[in-house]
Amino acid sequence: MPKASPSNSKKLRRQEAEALILSAAEKVFAEAGFGGATMQLIADVAGLPKANLHYYFPTKELLYRQVVQNIFEIWLQAADVFDQAEGPEEGIGAYIDAKMEISRRHPNGSKVWASEVMHGAPVIQDYLETTLTDWTNGRITVIERWISEGRMAPIDPRHLLYMLWATTQHYADFGHQIETLNGSAPLSDAQWEAAKNNIKTIILRGIGALPTA
Amino acid sequence: MPKASPSNSKKLRRQEAEALILSAAEKVFAEAGFGGATMQLIADVAGLPKANLHYYFPTKELLYRQVVQNIFEIWLQAADVFDQAEGPEEGIGAYIDAKMEISRRHPNGSKVWASEVMHGAPVIQDYLETTLTDWTNGRITVIERWISEGRMAPIDPRHLLYMLWATTQHYADFGHQIETLNGSAPLSDAQWEAAKNNIKTIILRGIGALPTA
DNA sequence: GTCTATAGGCAGATAGAC
DNA sequence: GTCTATCTGCCTATAGAC
Structure with missing residues (x-):
């Protein structure tokens, strides 16, 4: 297998980041409910800046939908x-x-x-x-x-x-x-x-x- | 039974108002969760101004606790x-x-x-x-x-x-x-x-x- | 006791530098 | 792609007239 091309490596990182965010979101949504969960808290649990969440999942609702x-x-x-x-x-x-x-x-x-x-x-x-x-x-x-x-x-x-x-x-x-x-x-x-x-x-x-x- | 004294009538109205608010709160908390529920919506369902809720139940959390x-x-x-x-x-x-x-x-x-x-x-x-x-x-x-x-x-x-x-x-x-x-x-x-x-x-x-x- | 108006704070979303 | 700083709006709670 050749060294990952830039586009491959990008895709991999995207998948990893998305999985990380989804895992954190599942935990926070479960503990606080949709209304009680905050993007800030999900970001903290995932160890990312809040803006990154909005980069991968434009809105809180879309992130939630993916979790469900x-x-x-x-x-x-x-x-x-x-x-x-x-x-x-x-x-x-x-x-x-x-x-x-x-x-x-x-x-x-x-x-x-x-x-x-x-x-x-x-x-x-x-x-x-x-x-x-x-x-x-x-x-x-x-x-x-x-x-x-x-x-x-x-x-x-x-x-x-x-x-x-x-x-x-x-x-x-x-x-x-x-x-x-x-x-x-x-x-x-x-x-x-x-x-x-x-x-x-x-x-x-x-x-x-x-x-x- | 004598005509209700002012204090009795007050108490009765208090109970009625509290029951009305609690009923509305139960419905809204059930449908939206604690975080998703708003005092404004509970007030609308109860047909009262929002400030009245805070008069009978100082905080949203106390109202919720009573419902539970x-x-x-x-x-x-x-x-x-x-x-x-x-x-x-x-x-x-x-x-x-x-x-x-x-x-x-x-x-x-x-x-x-x-x-x-x-x-x-x-x-x-x-x-x-x-x-x-x-x-x-x-x-x-x-x-x-x-x-x-x-x-x-x-x-x-x-x-x-x-x-x-x-x-x-x-x-x-x-x-x-x-x-x-x-x-x-x-x-x-x-x-x-x-x-x-x-x-x-x-x-x-x-x-x-x-x-x- | 009731209600209007508002203060104060926080959350979702984004602009724009890097 | 990543991150800081910030905008905008909404929500809890309260002040204060009635």
């Missing part, structure tokens, strides 16, 4: 495991594992998403109406097939999906409350494992997808 | 049904009913609470450490008794409580997303009923508190 989009991508990827499964025990179990891993690794992203939706999705309403709607309908089809095959009880697929989202994202969005109730300590590896298994056990047994214990 | 406290009270009252029950099917079932009713009737309150916790509970951290911790420990004792009596499976009570909070509050906090996925229409009476029954069925069956269907 990035989260949405990660969010959707967790869905892959759902479809590759033979039945609900494997598919829903793996989906819970994947969503819990995201809650643990990307709690700030989850919080920004939650905040955006709670405020009426002013920035990503189009995503809700297109991509998320399509994704949801696809998963509903899969669940209905499992039900018709007798692999699980006849549960309303839509409310089951809401339950999966709610239980897994709760560990990110309400992480501060959970840590406080844990003696102001982060959950240990074992506690995360227990949380995951607890959700899987109750839901899978609850929908009749586990051999009756 | 009010929600917390409602929240705790739903717990009463938990203790008056004989077993998990009745107790947890009634608790789910009560929490779902709050999600439906006070969605803004739930959102303000969620937002506060997501941002690290800067205003109500003391409540988390005292009242909520005590409440949680009390309910854990009840659940552990039900388990020891063989009325339900040996589930970790703490994670069960998180699941109850997550699933019920999700219908308030993510109400906008749920409505969008419902064709941009609010849930009907029947849909709320279905949601409630779905949660109760899955969780109660999942913890082994239902006669095996």
Whole structure:
């Protein structure tokens, strides 16, 4: 590989700077909300002058929009495991594992998403109406097939999906409350494992997808 | 009852004005977050001049704190049904009913609470450490008794409580997303009923508190 | 108690040197 | 591309007439 040409090196630096800014922005938006976050604070966290942020992201809103989009991508990827499964025990179990891993690794992203939706999705309403709607309908089809095959009880697929989202994202969005109730300590590896298994056990047994214990 | 004395009439008007402001504030804080909310907008929603808000609530932060406290009270009252029950099917079932009713009737309150916790509970951290911790420990004792009596499976009570909070509050906090996925229409009476029954069925069956269907 | 007008401060965005 | 200095506007809070 030849030495990076000036244009390549520029592009690389641009990507690096953008990633740095996006990471800082995700943290600040999660902790302060869109209205409470300031470009100055994001710049301080990123270790850059404030004007640089405006160079890469013209407005605060565009920066925010990019943060939300990035989260949405990660969010959707967790869905892959759902479809590759033979039945609900494997598919829903793996989906819970994947969503819990995201809650643990990307709690700030989850919080920004939650905040955006709670405020009426002013920035990503189009995503809700297109991509998320399509994704949801696809998963509903899969669940209905499992039900018709007798692999699980006849549960309303839509409310089951809401339950999966709610239980897994709760560990990110309400992480501060959970840590406080844990003696102001982060959950240990074992506690995360227990949380995951607890959700899987109750839901899978609850929908009749586990051999009756 | 004698005609209201000046001091009584003053007090009544104070209460009415405060209630009006608190109601408007809850709505605006829920929709815009603390940082995004403005005293001007709250005043407009309440139909009062902005200066009046500062007369009754000296600072924006004090007004916000009162809103969060009010929600917390409602929240705790739903717990009463938990203790008056004989077993998990009745107790947890009634608790789910009560929490779902709050999600439906006070969605803004739930959102303000969620937002506060997501941002690290800067205003109500003391409540988390005292009242909520005590409440949680009390309910854990009840659940552990039900388990020891063989009325339900040996589930970790703490994670069960998180699941109850997550699933019920999700219908308030993510109400906008749920409505969008419902064709941009609010849930009907029947849909709320279905949601409630779905949660109760899955969780109660999942913890082994239902006669095996 | 109520309201208008305004002070004081801070945040988003940009101009322009380097 | 980077950064300092600054403009502009909005928001909290208050002074002071009524």
